[in-house]
Amino acid sequence: NAGVMQNPRHLVRRRGQEARLRCSPVKGHSHVYWYRQLPEEGLKFMVYLQKENIIDESGMPKERFSAEFPKEGPSILRIQQVVRGDSAAYFCASSRGQDTGELFFGEGSRLTVL
Amino acid sequence: AQRVTQPEKLLSVFKGAPVELKCNYSYSGSPELFWYVQYSRQRLQLLLRHISRESIKGFTADLNKGETSFHLKKPFAQEEDSAMYYCALRMRSGNTPLVFGKGTRLSVIA
Numbered sequence: 438n439a440g441v442m443q444n445p446r447h448l449v450r451r452r453g454q455e456a457r458l459r460c461s462p463v464k465g466h467s468h469v470y471w472y473r474q475l476p477e478e479g480l481k482f483m484v485y486l487q488k489e490n491i492i493d494e495s496g497m498p499k500e501r502f503s504a505e506f507p508k509e510g511p512s513i514l515r516i517q518q519v520v521r522g523d524s525a526a527y528f529c530a531s532s533r534g535q536d537t538g539e540l541f542f543g544e545g546s547r548l549t550v551l
Numbered sequence: 552a553q554r555v556t557q558p559e560k561l562l563s564v565f566k567g568a569p570v571e572l573k574c575n576y577s578y579s580g581s582p583e584l585f586w587y588v589q590y591s592r593q594r595l596q597l598l599l600r601h602i603s604r605e606s607i608k609g610f611t612a613d614l615n616k617g618e619t620s621f622h623l624k625k626p627f628a629q630e631e632d633s634a635m636y637y638c639a640l641r642m643r644s645g646n647t648p649l650v651f652g653k654g655t656r657l658s659v660i661a
Contacts, residue, residue, distance in 0.1 A: 538583055543594065
């Protein structure tokens with residue numbers, strides 16, 4: 438019973454490049470959440486998706502960031518034209534439904550922008 | 552806006568001593584409160600939720616609506632309790648995500 442799988446675990450990009458982070462939820466889970474953790478900070482909510490729908494993107498920066506959760510395949514968080522301030526750990530979590538309150542987290546993807 | 556405050560970044564206690572990890576929240580509606588824990592080299596995972604009113608690994612937490620608090624307590628700390636603890640909140644209804652505090656690192660000293 439695999440948990441939430443995130444890849445890559447570590448990603449290094451130069452300023453201006455694109456970063457793509459992938460998340461495969463727990464089998465049977467249709468709700469995916471992305472959080473960002475900056476150094477010395479807690480988990481900041483970014484976006485909440487269900488299959489083919491963005492439910493809440495109130496935590497996503499307005500520019501350069503996008504997320505999708507297609508009918509088939511993993512959820513993807515995409516950061517275009519990365520800047521040094523994007524360096525952080527990005528965590529994905531999934532849940533079976535909207536009312537459980539229990540999120541299952543991945544191990545995170547650590548993005549470093551040079 | 553929903554907000555969760557964990558005033559202590561680091562809490563160190565001796566083994567066998569009582570532990571209280573503080574969590575205060577601000578939210579005008581009816582919230583659900585949770586504690587999540589991350590042990591060394593493990594994933595963040597749910598420890599307990601207020602609606603369950605259960606004790607997990609000896610930990611309990613009571614929702615105090617008057618003080619808007621949800622402190623996590625354990626009467627006798629164990630070395631294996633050393634971890635990062637996050638308090639989290641969400642609205643009771645609707646498609647709303649969890650909002651996390653910044654976390655408190657608990658260190659239990661032998």
